[in-house]
Amino acid sequence: MMRMLVAYMVVALFMFPLYYWGTTAFKNAKEIFNTPPNVWTFSPTVRNFEEVFGISLGFFRQQEVLPGGGNFYMAPRLWDTIVVALGSTVLSIIVATLAAYGLSRMNFRGRHAFVGWVLSTRMMPPVAVAIPMFFIYKNVGLMDSYLGIILIHAVMNLPLAVLLLKSFFDDIPKDIDECALIDGATRWTIFRRIVLPMAKGGVAATAVLCFIFSWTEFIFVLTLTQTGLKTVPVVSSSFVTSTGTAWGNMAALGVAATAPAFLFILLVQKQLVRGLTLGSLKE
């Protein structure tokens, strides 16, 4: 009984901010600032969403179409975020699976030092890298482009992705590779037809981590973009204006931005659970 109570309390502790933030998106400005706050009772409105996405949800409420746009028009930003997160995840996974397989199975000079090198790239705080990156991007012409942001996110994700995938590959018995080798398979065939399908769960788990990282990354998008694209974490800060903070709009964007990430995780969830437990279950 006590345990149940504690469990519920912990869940409540984590869920309440989400609930409060989610409901804020459906409150009008006055209700947001009520004291005491209207936690459970308020008159829901979709106005915040209409403003943020420049659309009219008139079928919810009889009202004229809002003039779409202004500072708060965020629909393209949501699209930017999706492109960047998917692009960098795909790129990370392609490079990381190949690198991880090599690290797991092949012998080459410096293989053991490799893990140290890979990790060392993550030891610096991103801010320390951001300024040099700004100048590099400016000169190379990657500034303010999808490719630039996808690249930097992939680069940031690679170390973790490679190490994670390497551990998944390490869990697959080498005998299987050797058996396939004798069966006449090339390394590439072994990778594509045998090892990769076996590590599906691990790949999914890694993809989720990469996706979430890119989805929430702030500092590089802030420094390496100007007007061409912006992702949700960065544009969220634009709701803080000289005339006040648009809490309702910010919450609306946040709620909308959760949906794609949620959807992505839902899609790979089946693989994910297996991936996270892979290795503990040896056949």
Next chain:
Amino acid sequence: MASVEYQGLVKNFGSIEVIRDLSLTVEEGEFVVLLGASGCGKTTLLRMTAGLEEISGGDLFIGGKRMNEVHPRDRNIAMVFQNYALYPTMKVFENIAFSLQISKVRASEVRRRVEEAAAILNLSEYLDRYPRELSGGQRQRVAMGRAMVRNAQVFLFDEPLSNLDAKLRAHMRVEIRQLHGRLGTTTIYVTHDQIEAMTMADKIVLMREGQIEQVGTPDDLFDSPRTRFAADFIGSPSMNFLEGSIEESDGHAYFRSPGLRLSVPDKMAENNSVTAGLRPTDLVIEDSGPLVGDVILSEKTGADVNLHVRTESGPIIVTVSKEMSVLAGDNIRLTINPEKLHLFDNPNGVSLRSN
């Protein structure tokens, strides 16, 4: 089918020598068992044959062709691994067909050969299953099916039965042996289990510390072990060893040990430090026998009883039929036919009998 020949083979892992100057010929169609304790280099030798380990020195010939640097896929061998190494994401059919598919054999031909192998191995109704849905014995058969469809020149088996329970292991021994009889493919089979070696091999290669201790038919190894190690390794329960000397008196040679004098063939020279080897099955209970001891334990194995006997010369085990009702605590006398007595020189352990 092809012969396999090793000439002065050497394998080093860093500074550790695992195979030392090993030479051996496996004839075409022969079923050879590499037998030895773990760490004796038998699996390394098999992996070198397959091309999974580099050869540090010496030569390997398969079918008369030097294979040292040939890639595993070009050696035309098939290997069955200890853990089967089945591809878990493929069904049984695809597992067996994999090697044919990647070598671009026509689909109809693939189907024909897989179905043929499956029929031989009683796997026909399991072709649509995944390996995880099969029992241990079935997985073992899939692994063999994978080897069979290849028409390989040589089959390599790396302790294929060690993951099975005792009953299934005995059954699979027969199946593998029958399969060999049917296909006649040259086979090299690695095991640490001397019963497997004895029951399956045309020729046993007993290995010890990276070298060959003795090569011969199962009977050779059982009846005339060349060293004490070989004598100890083969046979269950193992041979009894008694320390003593060979002495001559009134024209006959005897093995002497505290409280014991056994006749040995007269041609034996005097020797003051030898080890006598007595197989538990060769010892006979006889009222006038020279070896006296107390039974401290009797172990039933079904048809036979293993008696653990304490003698003045040391503990020994005797295997007798269960009709001989001997109980723990009994005092018994034992004898052995001099022809069945094995004698080994100390300390090098080389047999003094014959050759």
